[in-house]
Amino acid sequence: MSLRLRVGLAAAVAVLVTIIASSVALYFVVRQHLYDQVDAELSKIRVLPAGSHLQLLERALESGVPAAPKGETGYLQFVDAQGRVIAHLPPR
Numbered sequence: 001m002s003l004r005l006r007v008g009l010a011a012a013v014a015v016l017v018t019i020i021a022s023s024v025a026l027y028f029v030v031r032q033h034l035y036d037q038v039d040a041e042l043s044k045i046r047v048l049p050a051g052s053h054l055q056l057l058e059r060a061l062e063s064g065v066p067a068a069p070k071g072e073t074g075y076l077q078f079v080d081a082q083g084r085v086i087a088h089l090p091p092r
Contacts, residue, residue, distance in 0.1 A: 078087045 077085050080086050
């Protein structure tokens with residue numbers, strides 16, 4: 001095996017190892033960033049006290065339903081512990 005071939009193979013292996021290590025590191029960084037974003041969004045969710053559906057809607061409207069971003073419609077719904085929708089407001 002010539003010196004030229006050995007140096008070329010060594011360089012190719014070094015590049016391959018660098019690419020694999022960078023890809024793995026990038027995967028974990030992006031994964032953690034996405035988990036942090038989901039956690040931040042979930043921490044913004046408020047749980048309203050139990051009451052009649054009408055009272056829940058009134059409280060939400062009084063506290064100010066956040067506006068949807070420009071060009072999008074907003075939708076407000078209340079779900080119980082089992083995930084069933086118990087009250088909602090139509091998109092606006």
